[in-house]
Amino acid sequence: MVKWRIELRWATGNTMQLSKLSYYSDFVVYPLVLIALTAANINHVTWTSGTEWLGAAMSGLVLWTLAEYVLHRIALHRMAYFSPMHGQHHAAPLALIGTPSWISVSVLSLVILVPAWLGLGFNLADGLTVGVMLGYWWYGLVHHVIHHHANKSSPSYFNELRAWHMRHHYSPKGGNFGVTTHVWDHVFGTAISVRHKAVASS
Numbered sequence: 001m002v003k004w005r006i007e008l009r010w011a012t013g014n015t016m017q018l019s020k021l022s023y024y025s026d027f028v029v030y031p032l033v034l035i036a037l038t039a040a041n042i043n044h045v046t047w048t049s050g051t052e053w054l055g056a057a058m059s060g061l062v063l064w065t066l067a068e069y070v071l072h073r074i075a076l077h078r079m080a081y082f083s084p085m086h087g088q089h090h091a092a093p094l095a096l097i098g099t100p101s102w103i104s105v106s107v108l109s110l111v112i113l114v115p116a117w118l119g120l121g122f123n124l125a126d127g128l129t130v131g132v133m134l135g136y137w138w139y140g141l142v143h144h145v146i147h148h149h150a151n152k153s154s155p156s157y158f159n160e161l162r163a164w165h166m167r168h169h170y171s172p173k174g175g176n177f178g179v180t181t182h183v184w185d186h187v188f189g190t191a192i193s194v195r196h197k198a199v200a201s202s
């Protein structure tokens with residue numbers, strides 16, 4: 001009941017603050033959805049369809065990194081409905097702010113799986129969706145580690161992405177919208193150079 005109230009408030013745009021259960025559910029729900037989507041196709045795998053599936057999954061992963069950049073730069077920082085909610089994350093980076101799993105799974109299914117299934121068939125649609133969802137799950141994990149495990153020794157991969165993301169949070173210059181990769185910031189000219197030092201960290 002409480003969870004529903006919180007998620008309803010999310011849907012009405014007043015807050016993105018989630019319950020602990022809702023916040024951490026992505027880390028469990030997505031692996032299960034990914035296993036289910038992969039298993040849904042496993043009986044039909046031939047060498048050709050397996051290769052096509054893998055290619056679609058790789059494309060989905062790359063597509064996610066671009067979506068991550070575009071959604072963060074445009075929707076979360078410029079669009080009237082979403083930017084106040086993302087502003088809460090910038091104001092309180094350690095707050096449990098995010099998108100409930102049932103909303104993100106539904107949106108990704110409606111936007112990726114269904115249209116791709118209708119247009120490309122199930123094998124490619126399934127692979128593409130697995131790639132996008134894997135990317136989304138990895139983004140959530142990386143962003144969580146960046147903020148919530150800052151004082152713990154984490155692999156240099158995370159430390160490097162943390163320094164990059166801190167410049168997004170605290171540099172006076174807007175940029176570094178990619179979280180899991182720098183690539184699109186370099187492509188679109190929004191990378192913040194290390195000369196623009198972070199003024200704080202968390």
Ligand SMILES: [Zn+2]
Binds near residue numbers: 072076090168
């Ligand atoms: Zn941001």
Ligand SMILES: [Zn+2]
Binds near residue numbers: 143
């Ligand atoms: Zn952040």
